Amino acid sequence: MPELRIEAVVNGRKVARNAQPYQRLLDFLRDDMHLTGTKDGCGAGECGACSVFVDGVLMKSCLIPVGKAQGSKIETVEGLARKGDLSILQKAFHKTGASQCGYCIPGMVMAATAALRVNPFADREEIKERLGGNICRCTGYQKIFDAVELARDVQNGRLPVTALAETEVADGKYIGANVRRLDAPGKVSGALKYAGDMTMPHMLHLQVLRSPHPHALIESIDTSEAEAMEGVEGVITAADVPGEDGFGVFVHDQPVMARGKVRYVGEAVAAVAAEDVVTARRALAKIKVVYKPLPALFDPFEAMKPGAPVIHDYAPDNITKHIPIRKGDIEKGFAQSDLVVEQDYETQAIEHAYLEPEAGLGYVDADGVVTIVSPSQNITHHRHMLAKIIKKPIAKVRFIMSPVGGGFGGKEDMIYQGMLALMAMKTGRPVRLVFTREESIATTAKRHPSRTTLRMGLTRDGRIQALSLKMICDGGAYGLSTEGVMRKAAILGAGPYAIPNVQVDTYGIYTNNTPSGAFRSFGALQTQFATESHLDICAERLGLDPFEIRRINAMRDGAETHTKQKLKSVSYLRVLEAAERASHWEKGAPVSRGGARRDFARDGEGVRAPCTLGARFSEDGKLEAAE
Known part of the structure; x- marks a missing residue:
């Protein structure tokens, strides 16, 4: 055309x-x-x-x-104010600290500008409504709404222009003071460059061919037609890796591109660099890959069964990592309990949904230093891994961390930087890769899906005697951060409670799903969801207030965790009491019941009876009813 x-x-x-x-x-x-x-x-x-x-x-x-x-x-965000200056609304965003990663902020400023142009006197509810088409993953929106209200009041003369000025910090004491973000002007004006905004002279554009199969042998790859296309400057596969082909956070099990077989839908198989993105995408269609499908595993429980297909040869049982922790005598603790409650809890895979899709720029400088610019959250580790992959001394590898447009742990993994390095070395030209949103969602790490079986034994006065926790996590096709996530889940699984007998087992399992990786709270979310939900159920069974059961079992100063860590100062009770006040909790209010449970109550004479909903005890400790 x-x-x-x-x-x-x-x-x-x-x-x-x-x-x-x-x-x-x-x-x-x-x-x-x-x-x-x-x-x-x-x-x-x-x-x-x-x-x-x-x-x-x-x-x-x-x-x-x-x-x-x-x-x-x-009119774009760059046109809202003269070069080097900020509009009143942009100054208000700076004043209130309304920007964090900053990637959404130019669009948010445009929407806020539109809101005040339509109605210069818009109240907070109208402001919320008019900004409803813009998403922010970092701020929680409140500072953004504060900024729009501040700009509204300055524009209407309700507040002086000095309300936008920087607040002086008394005596240089910055802790506890409202201090401006140094990088905010670049974010609110749109001037700050993220990796996908960066260009270099003579730059090529990279596109990636990805596997349509979850598990398959690669029998052959023919790139000849793609290489012969006009505008194509380079094609790479695993055969172009000169060094040790493997990366990861704890175990280096993932190749830069699939080597020998693919392990999940969307895994990189080959990459093309061309003069423009359209040519690179057309060239991908010319690459011929012959696959031999293999049995695939999508359920970690199926992957753990004897005889299941093996995803990585080094892990014949498909276990990425098992973390066991033992404290006290778990069976003795359950024997001493009046009530034992067992329940399963599940969490799902969750997309990070950072506003900035993955992007990067790779080039070889005049001194032969292979340089990668990307929003990597772990650039020192990436640098050391890349040096081994491209077989160069560490002094010849450089990583530059571009501004991170939201990460939440999801940009900790070196998913695409190796391809940028290999292509820059092969073509001798700068190379840029920018993921589409679909590519980002389909191919990058998610929060670990989990199933936790938790068994807790308590005395009738609410004291926890024993806790058994077993969590199985879907680690996906590669290890990434799974080992660290399993460690954190196990370390924090028992919560801030003094429990004499603890048994914890967390398992990360290989499957042929998209890899799981780091995400805010890093494993603690999965086990804490189970532990805290379980405490509410136990409180209901014993007729205790949910805040009270936590106070009874809370760690105090000098407590020892189930990993034998001595705690000097423990603030949990203060936090709990603040939460109780802020929530306006009505003492003794019922909590909602969960799903199916396996509960048991024990009376004063040692009689153990099934208990699906609750137990009542007489004053002398005998079991009166188990509903």
């Missing part, structure tokens, strides 16, 4: 540029006009990071074909 000639007014200046008919307005602004404050977060009109004004109307530029921009007046 022929190119389009786009004539428009962008940020007050007339422009006339050629554009490709398949481009979106977003692509035109970012790639042709270099206005990268307009971010590409989802490509589907959901996140609002690409918001711009078109003829005065707030619109999502990822949904607008570039041809629709013909003759339009377009």
